[in-house]
Amino acid sequence: MLAPAQSDALKRWLDHEAALKGASVNTLRAYASDVAAFLKFIAIHHGGAEGTAAIGRLGVSDMRAWMAHERGRGVGARSLARALSAVKTFTRWLAEREGFEPTAILSTRAPRFRRALPRPLSEDxxxxxITDVEFDASEPWIAARDAAVVTLLYGCGLRISEALSLTGDDVPLPDPLRIRGKGGKERLVPVLPAARAAVEAYLRACPFPAESGTPLFRGARGGALNPRLVQKAMERTRLRLGLPASATPHALRHSFATHLLSAGGDLRAIQELLGHASLSTTQAYTAVDTARLMEIYDRAHPRA
Known part of the structure; x- marks a missing residue:
């Protein structure tokens, strides 16, 4: 159990992140879990629950003990880095309000981990x-639906959740299309003619009208399309085409970004199209592009 003062501070911070920074529900849930776990460990480490002032008295040894404890229970470097980031953000906010010096916490280094590179598909x-995903559908309108969804993922760089959040209010698709992404952040995305045509073909075939406030993409019974059905359609298509296991719906978004970059797209513009908060996230695609160039080079110039 957290001390009442710490529990109250955590709630106020989460409210602040939601109201002023637009943090998503999933982000807030992760923040709450990470910071609460940290505070509980510190309470046990110090022999009992303490108030918020105790956070200001934490030293380097306390932070090392917490990180060692987390690694000892199997928390990976990436997850621990995320938890430390949440703890630092909470501590910075609390220090500004209570006037203590948070250096020991803020100076703690995150564990290093190797960022996994995005795994896009080739253009072919x-x-x-896009052309093959409709082959296993049980009905023609479902075939058109699956084709429209994957065309939006690749043609507009959407996350699957973003494509499935579209409603009848988005019909006909405007250009640009306004998308609300992670953390409620909005961005404008150009709609390619192929994507618009695929959605229009789906709407003509769909037995459920695209009315205001209703999901654009429907399941077989008319409810909102479950993302798992899109994933299953991709799995069947992947197996039929002989593609690797990395050929998921999200890989189409990676492919959108990588192919734009290969064609000379500006990194900042791609960041805006993807809705990345940080340019460093988008820069991962430059590493993918470089890796591809090296593969081509190695094939063209095999080493003795």
Whole structure:
């Protein structure tokens, strides 16, 4: 159990993150879990629950003990880095309000981890997915629906949750399309003619009208389309085309970004199109592009 003062401070901070920074429900849930776990460990480490002033008295040894405890229970470097980031953000907010010096916490270094590179499809494979995904559908309108969804993922760089959040109010698709992404952040995305045509073909075939406030993409019974059905359609298509296990719906978004970059797209513009808060996230695609160039080079110039 957290001390009442700490529990209250955590709640006020989460409210602040939601109201002023637009943090998403999932982000707030992760923040709450990470910071509460940290505070509980510190209470046990110090022999009992303490108030918020105790946070200001934490030293380097306390932070090392917490991180060692987390690693000892199997928390990976990436997850621990995320938890430390949440703890630092909470501590910075609390220090500003209570006037203590948070240096020991804020100076704690996150564990290093190797960021996994995005795994995009080739341009030919992405096109094959779009044309092939409809083959296993049970009904023609479902075939058109699956084709429209994957075309939006690749043609507009949408997350699957963003594509499935579209409603009848978005019909006909405007250009640009306004998308609300992670953390409630809005961005404008150009709609390619192929994407618009795929959605229009789906709407003509769909037995459920695209009315205001209703989901654009429907399940077989008319409810909102479950993302798992899109994932299953991709799995079947992947197996049929002989593509790797990394050929998921999200890989189409990676492919959108990588192919734009290969064609000379500006990194800042791609960041805006993807809705990344940090340019460093988008820069991962430059590493993918470089890796591809090196593969081509190695094939063209095999080493003795």
């Amino acid at each position: 494979a992405a096109r094959a997915v």
